[in-house]
Amino acid sequence: MKVKAFKAWRPAEGKAELVASVPYDVVDTRQAAELAAGNPDSFLHVVRAEIDLPEGTNPYCDEVYAQAKANLERLKTDGVLIREEQPSIYLYSQQMGEHVQYGIVATCHVEDYETGKIKIHEKTRRVKEEDRIRYVDTQNANTGPVFLAYRDSEKINKVVEAVKSTEPLYKFTAEDGVAHTVWKFEDPAVLEEAFGEIPATYVADGHHRSASAAKIGAMRRAANPNHTGDEPYNYFLAVMFPESELKILAYNRVILSLPGTKDEFCSALKDHFTIEANGIASPRKAGEICMYIDGVWSTLTPKYLPNESDPVAVLDVSILQNDVLAPILNIEDPRESNDIDFVGGIKGTAELEKWVKDGRAELAFSMYPTSMEQLFAVADAGMLMPPKSTWFEPKLRSGLLVNTLD
Secondary structure, three states, rough: EEEEEEEOOEEEEOOOOOHEEEHHHHHHHHHHHHHHOOOOOOHHHHHOHHHOOOOOOOOHHHHHHHHHHHHHHHHHHHHEEEOOOOOEEEEEEEEEEEEEEEEEEEEEHHHHHHHOOOOOOOOOOHHHHHHHHHHHHHHHHEEOEEEEEOOOOHHHHOOOOHHHHOOOOOOEEEEOEEEEEEEEEHHHHHHHHOOOOOOOOOEEEEHHHHHHHHHHHHHHHHHHHOOOOOOOHHHEEEEEEEHHHEEEEEEEEEEOOOOOOOHHHHHHHOOOEEEEEEOOOHHHHHHHHOEEEEOOOEEEEOOOOOOOOOOOOOOHHHHHHHHHOOOOOOOOOOOOOOOOEEHHHHHHHHHHHHHHHOOOOOEEEEEEOOOHHHHHHHOOOOOOOOOOEEEEOOOEEOOOOOOEEE
């Protein structure tokens, strides 16, 4: 891996908790406005800049990208964000309850994405990719990192352990109860060398951000006759976590409408699954899917097992897609269908019940979490998972470290 230190823009002393925000893609405009209310330093003014424009503004219009740039420049000019004098690499820890994970914040080379050393497991949507391309190109900055995973390295672990005992740059607990701590490594060259021995990393979250970074790198490379590969536009911001520390939660499904009656649906379902109405809301193991319909939780067990040599077919989300969503509910592409929605596992199964009881959904499916080993197996095979197969928590905060392409 080509990993490099960078001259970060980061919050001034005492500003980290005010600046740091949730990622742009986990809140809508209304939620972003509520979270940023009364806080002009919130990074939501950068990543969801439509909150500073008239209500109803299209989030993909020219004015939003211009406003985002103006807001980022204001944070720099006002001294809310300061720039490091020397390129650095950082350690970023998050603690949610008993779970703690430590990620290394650096920049990765777009060539590693283009050649498959940075491996993906999901397809991107063109409209979201174009939005990220425009956003980064206008800002000339990566304001949100790509979330990468790598197989554990003893050498990297030792460097990480040593910095944990030093004084952190930032330490605060966000409004959601997640504690965030950031340290700076004194000698980034040690980590640059250590990652040079890592054969691959895996996109856990941020497929659109990584794809857009590669496109911007290609655009600027084509426009620069003196291109060398070392220019800042060749690198993008990432946080890299060892696989042993990462926690994948379920990514659940709610069905908003049925092509026929519930009786017809349940009858068709029996052709593919054994159905046990046992009141259990969460699958106890891989190979089980729980369904909530008409106020009752049932466990679905497939009657026909998929090909075990196919890393995608064996996923529970694939079984649901191939045996239920496509053939029975006519949902061929969940990303484009208006008949399905997705609920992150962090919200629990009570949220699924609420969707159904409120009449927003006809039924819901509670899934068993995809494992890190399954994610790696799919990516190593050069294959893609069904959309919304993984939900990672805790989420990376935006605004703590910003990488500019200059």
